[in-house]
Amino acid sequence: MTSPRFRMPASAVGRVRRLAVAAGAGALLAAGLLAAPTTAQAADGLDRQALRQSLDAVHEAGMYGIYSEVRDAAQTWKGASGVADVDTRRPVRPDMVHRVGSISKTFTAVAILQQVERGAVELDAPIGRYLPDLVPGERGQRITVRMLLNHTSHIADYIGPAFPSLLEGSPKSLDDNRFRTFAPEELVKLGLAATPTGEPGAAPGSYSNTNYVIAGLLLKKVTGTDAEKYITRNVIRKAGLRHTSFPRTPLIPGPHSKAYESMYGWIDPPRDYSVYNMSWASTAGAVVSTMDDLNRFYRALLRGELVGAAQVAEMQKTVPVLVGGASLAYGLGLYSADLPCGRFWGHDGGVFGMGTQSLSSPDGNRQLSFGINLMKYQKIDENGQIVPSPIDYALVDHVVVALCGDTAAQAKASRPQVLPLPADTLSAAVR
Numbered sequence: 001m002t003s004p005r006f007r008m009p010a011s012a013v014g015r016v017r018r019l020a021v022a023a024g025a026g027a028l029l030a031a032g033l034l035a036a037p038t039t040a041q042a043a044d045g046l047d048r049q050a051l052r053q054s055l056d057a058v059h060e061a062g063m064y065g066i067y068s069e070v071r072d073a074a075q076t077w078k079g080a081s082g083v084a085d086v087d088t089r090r091p092v093r094p095d096m097v098h099r100v101g102s103i104s105k106t107f108t109a110v111a112i113l114q115q116v117e118r119g120a121v122e123l124d125a126p127i128g129r130y131l132p133d134l135v136p137g138e139r140g141q142r143i144t145v146r147m148l149l150n151h152t153s154h155i156a157d158y159i160g161p162a163f164p165s166l167l168e169g170s171p172k173s174l175d176d177n178r179f180r181t182f183a184p185e186e187l188v189k190l191g192l193a194a195t196p197t198g199e200p201g202a203a204p205g206s207y208s209n210t211n212y213v214i215a216g217l218l219l220k221k222v223t224g225t226d227a228e229k230y231i232t233r234n235v236i237r238k239a240g241l242r243h244t245s246f247p248r249t250p251l252i253p254g255p256h257s258k259a260y261e262s263m264y265g266w267i268d269p270p271r272d273y274s275v276y277n278m279s280w281a282s283t284a285g286a287v288v289s290t291m292d293d294l295n296r297f298y299r300a301l302l303r304g305e306l307v308g309a310a311q312v313a314e315m316q317k318t319v320p321v322l323v324g325g326a327s328l329a330y331g332l333g334l335y336s337a338d339l340p341c342g343r344f345w346g347h348d349g350g351v352f353g354m355g356t357q358s359l360s361s362p363d364g365n366r367q368l369s370f371g372i373n374l375m376k377y378q379k380i381d382e383n384g385q386i387v388p389s390p391i392d393y394a395l396v397d398h399v400v401v402a403l404c405g406d407t408a409a410q411a412k413a414s415r416p417q418v419l420p421l422p423a424d425t426l427s428a429a430v431r
Contacts, residue, residue, distance in 0.1 A: 046070060046077045047405060054398040055079045061390035062377060065092035065257055068370035069291040070402040071299075078291070084257035084373065086269075097243055097254035097288050098371040099278070100356040101349025104287040105212050109149050109333025110301060111219050111231045113311040120222045121145060123314065123332075130218050134188060142200040148215050149332040151321045152205035156194035158187045159209060162280055171267055174352060179250060182279045184213045205330065207323035209284040212333075216283030227283050239300040244289040250277045252288055257373040259353025264380050273352035285349060291369040294356070298346055299364035316345065341404035350375055357395075359403060368402040370395075 128140025
């Protein structure tokens with residue numbers, strides 16, 4: 001690949017201050033982005049031809065590579081389209097290991113809910129009870145564990161302070177931090193030092209990765225075990241996941257794609273960030289997985305195999321949460337997405353160069369997980385707004401075909417009027 005150029009008009013600097021990268025999950029296909037749900041359920045069976053066509057359409061629209069797994073009860077369809085490496089043209093495969101970003105938050109939330117079941121943590125207790133030195137004073141007494149998990153703590157995101165050049169319209173921080181190790185306490189201090197986004201508990205909430213790094217430190221405090229080790233043993237292994245982990249090095253373990261970051265065309269050509277020290281994401285976004293493992297994970301969760309029914313119900317108590325200019329119906333590490341055929345539960349996430357989405361019907365029967373290897377491929381207009389790309393519309397088509405079992409025609413009729421990756425996935429507004 002030729003040396004990347006960073007191109008940015010002087011007039012765009014102010015816009016970048018509003019669109020600077022904030023890793024995490026935003027709202028792939030979140031509430032309000034698709035047609036309101038009907039009483040219909042996800043269709044029976046898998047239309048394999050339609051699935052293949054809709055997946056290929058994402059690649060044809062400009063996505064370098066996409067891999068997807070769709071399940072309907074005992075039936076499974078797996079597909080991949082495009083390339084994992086734009087230089088060698090190595091193709092993507094359905095079983096590739098992938099950085100899943102803020103889908104990690106569901107894993108962390110499950111671990112916290114396990115401690116709630118055991119009586120070691122109270123959801124509505126102040127975080128200061130458990131971590132008085134980390135979140136001291138009145139703030140620690142007003143912010144509860146639940147507020148961390150549903151993003152109503154209004155603690156600011158640490159991404160802007162951790163990657164300051166992004167506020168200037170430069171990718172320098174991305175490169176400077178490639179091999180840097182951030183301690184979770186350091187990330188939390190950056191978030192706590194920034195201006196709060198509101199009063200604790202106020203609605204709507206404000207999406208912040210800081211919340212889930214604090215949750216990881218809470219987990220360590222009450223279990224006496226490093227959070228990543230606890231989640232690996234009690235969530236990942238309990239769910240029977242074979243290709244899911246917190247990587248120990250900057251490398252992705254197992255066969256994987258490269259991870260291309262465009263930053264709305266300002267990194268040209270897109271740069272590969274597949275080798276990266278993910279300590280900056282911690283328990284908010286460092287997990288790697290496969291599409292098959294993600295479907296297995298959410299199926300086990302929704303069927304009460306990781307926490308009991310009462311805790312799953314707590315996870316599904318939603319509040320409005322703002323992320324990237326959109327509003328999510330966010331629970332505890334889960335959000336709901338309303339499609340033409342009903343409501344689905346899951347999460348999405350993004351890191352530099354990789355995006356992921358995983359959605360499941362409430363009973364875990366109908367599922368979709370997909371990963372993409374090019375991020376922030378859209379452009380920014382003269383008003384600082386993200387312009388939807390043909391890729392966005394093709395992704396929505398694939399999601400509706402996969403989960404509703406309908407034709408591409410209906411999928412197109414249900415296209416959103418706003419971006420299906422609303423500024424989130426690595427680009428929520430830094431306040």
